[in-house]
Amino acid sequence: MKTISCMNIDEEVLYSYGGEIKQYKKGELIYREGDHALYYFQIIEGKVKLNNYDDEGKEFIHNIFAGKQSFGDSLLFLDKFYPTNSVCISPSQIIRVPKDQFLKLIKTDPKLSLEMNACLSQRLYFKAIMLQSMASLNPVSRLTGLLDYLKSYHDEDCSNCFHVELTRQQIANLVGLRVETVIRVLKKMEKEGNITIENRKILY
Amino acid sequence: MVIDENILYSAGAEIRHYKPSEYLFNEGETPMYYYQITKGEVKLNNYNDEGKEFIQNILSEGHSCGEAILFINKPYPVNAQALTKCVILRLHKSAFFNLLNSSAELCMEISGFLSQRLYYKFVMMQNISSQSPMVRLKGLMDYLKSFHEDERPYSFMVPFTRQQMASLTGLRVETAIRTIKDMEKNKIVQIRDRKILY
Numbered sequence: 001m002k003t004i005s006c007m008n009i010d011e012e013v014l015y016s017y018g019g020e021i022k023q024y025k026k027g028e029l030i031y032r033e034g035d036h037a038l039y040y041f042q043i044i045e046g047k048v049k050l051n052n053y054d055d056e057g058k059e060f061i062h063n064i065f066a067g068k069q070s071f072g073d074s075l076l077f078l079d080k081f082y083p084t085n086s087v088c089i090s091p092s093q094i095i096r097v098p099k100d101q102f103l104k105l106i107k108t109d110p111k112l113s114l115e116m117n118a119c120l121s122q123r124l125y126f127k128a129i130m131l132q133s134m135a136s137l138n139p140v141s142r143l144t145g146l147l148d149y150l151k152s153y154h155d156e157d158c159s160n161c162f163h164v165e166l167t168r169q170q171i172a173n174l175v176g177l178r179v180e181t182v183i184r185v186l187k188k189m190e191k192e193g194n195i196t197i198e199n200r201k202i203l204y
Numbered sequence: 205m206v207i208d209e210n211i212l213y214s215a216g217a218e219i220r221h222y223k224p225s226e227y228l229f230n231e232g233e234t235p236m237y238y239y240q241i242t243k244g245e246v247k248l249n250n251y252n253d254e255g256k257e258f259i260q261n262i263l264s265e266g267h268s269c270g271e272a273i274l275f276i277n278k279p280y281p282v283n284a285q286a287l288t289k290c291v292i293l294r295l296h297k298s299a300f301f302n303l304l305n306s307s308a309e310l311c312m313e314i315s316g317f318l319s320q321r322l323y324y325k326f327v328m329m330q331n332i333s334s335q336s337p338m339v340r341l342k343g344l345m346d347y348l349k350s351f352h353e354d355e356r357p358y359s360f361m362v363p364f365t366r367q368q369m370a371s372l373t374g375l376r377v378e379t380a381i382r383t384i385k386d387m388e389k390n391k392i393v394q395i396r397d398r399k400i401l402y
Contacts, residue, residue, distance in 0.1 A: 052330055060333045062326060074319035077312075083326040106312065113311040114275075114304060120318035121272035127325035128260055128281050132250055134332045135258045135374025176333030 006119035007070040009042060009105075009112065011095060018101040022094050030086040030094070037075035037082060040102035043067050046092025050084040051173070061173040063126070064089070064166070074120055076102060134176060139185045142175040147195075147204045160195060164202040206240055206268040206317050207303075207310065209293060215303045217295040228284040228292065229270060235280060238300040239269040244290030248282040249371070259371040261324070262287070262364065272318055274300060332374055337383040340373040342392065345402045358394045358401040 011019070021044070024030060030041065033052055041048075048071055050062040062084055065071045075082055076099050097105070106113050126149060133145020151162045164171075168186070172179040186202065189195045196203040209217075219242070222228065228239055231250055246269055248260040260282050263269050269284055274297055295303075304311050324347060331343030349360040362369070370380035384400060387393045394401040 054330075054334060054339075060330055062329060074322040077316040077319040078323060080323055083323060083330070103312075106315070107308050110305060110308050110311065113308055113315070114301075117304075117311065117314050117318060118275040120315060120322060121275035124272040124318060124322050124325065125276055125278060125281060127322065127329060131260065131325060131329055131332060132252070132258050132281075134329065136252055137335070137374075141252065176335075 005068040006122060007042065007073065007116060008068040009070075011044070013105070014042065014095050014097050017097055017105045019095045019097040022096055024088040024092045024094060026088055026091050028088050030088065031072065031082055033083065033085050034081045037072060037078075038099055039096040040070065040076060040099065041072055041086075042070045042095045042097075044093040044095060046088060046094070047090045048086055048092060048094075049089050049170075050086050052084050059173045060176055061170060063123075064170065064174075070119070073116070074123070130174075139175075139177050139181050140189065142177060143171070143182065143185055143189070144194075146171065146175050151204055160203045162204045164204055166202075206266065206271075206313070209240075209242065211303070211310075212240060212293050212295055215295055216299045217293045220292045220294050222286040222290040222292060224286055224288055226286045226290075228286065229280055231281060231283050232279050235270065235273045236297055238271055238274060238295040238297065239284070240293045240295075241265055241267050241269060242291040242293055244292075245287040246284050246290060246292075247287050247368075248284055250282050256376075257371045258374060259368060261321075262368065262372070268317065271314070272321065328372075337373075337375050337379050338387065340375060341369060341380065341383055341387070344369065344373055345393075345400075349402055360402045362400040362402060 024046070030048065043065060045067050047064060047066050049064045050071060052060050052062075054060065063071070072082060072086055106116055129145060129149050133142050136142060147164065150164060166174070168182050169179050172182040175182075177185075186195065186197070190197050194204075222244070228246065229235070241263060243265060245262060245264045247262050248270070249257050250260070251257055269292075270280060270282070273280055304314065327343060327347045331340045334340060345360075345362060348362065352360045354360070364372070366380050366384065367377050370377040373380070375383070384393065384395070388395050392402070
């Protein structure tokens with residue numbers, strides 16, 4: 001998923017503030033919903049999803065992060081528990097820095113502190129857009145909302161050239177729909193010329 | 205309070221008065237100012253293609269408004285509209301950033317504030333992913349009540365109208381009214397003089 005790469009703090013800086021590298025297997029849990037935030041996490045390599053499950057066990061994915069992105073950082077500034085799980089969706093290499101060390105780093109570096117605010121704002125922007133499209137019961141608006149957002153970070157402004165690097169199941173869990181619905185709606189959008197599908201790849 | 209008002213004044217903030225339903229800014233505009241509410245209530249909303257309103261948030265005294273968008277290079281994704289008579293402090297974007305550059309502490313406070321907003325969005329997102337109106341409304345009330353010290357049942361009065369609750373959760377007002385009645389029957393809420401106690 002293409003979003004702005006933030007936070008992407010220099011690895012050497014993170015090491016000097018007590019950062020350590022952890023290896024995770026695909027499917028491994030990094031933290032659990034309800035845990036206290038103890039670390040700042042930044043992905044070197046791999047992919048991580050933030051999710052929850054509803055009472056019926058249906059998964060909802062809040063976001064997917066990849067290399068050079070941090071996740072869960074907003075909880076370092078709050079006295080709250082993690083509202084989501086974080087799970088590796090591919091083998092991942094992640095640097096983690098203890099919370100107090102990370103806050104110290106942010107405090108001593110005004111440039112980083114501003115970047116942190118920009119990053120949180122970026123996430124907030126994504127959530128505001130997604131929340132609006134999710135409020136709709138119409139599956140087409142939900143999907144279009146997600147695709148528009150993802151494409152807004154694509155450099156080229158073109159029609160049906162942006163490759164959506166998500167599985168249909170991931171899309172379904174990101175917009176709160178069943179996978180069958182997503183498949184049906186994507187086909188409909190293809191017929192109407194809003195997307196192109198090549199070898200199962202979605203181009204928007 | 206996000207930023208001390210005296211600090212805002214000395215950085216060059218001006219006081220603005222708004223009438224109910226007057227706009228502070230509109231969706232699509234380029235952000236120019238930091239806004240902080242001294243008095244009154246403001247809603248952040250948008251409308252979908254069918255003209256249905258979705259309220260992203262309702263903000264009151266001491267809250268800032270639309271500050272996140274100042275940090276990213278995007279137009280406003282929402283409108284900000286006064287719900288009541290409002291007194292608002294407005295500081296030009298460049299002065300706002302000068303202020304942040306001069307104070308690491310202030311910068312951290314803004315991080316805390318943005319994180320709080322983000323937390324709300326996480327909670328609401330999960331609620332709204334549900335098709336069940338009951339889950340959506342209960343999720344909203346749980347969130348609101350989490351800032352309330354008294355945890356006993358029915359100790360929290362929901363400070364919103366049914367229409368606002370519907371627009372905050374993406375429901376039609378008729379559905380919200382019917383669901384709230386069901387919740388009363390199931391003893392999830394009490395209703396006194398039309399006020400909802402949770």
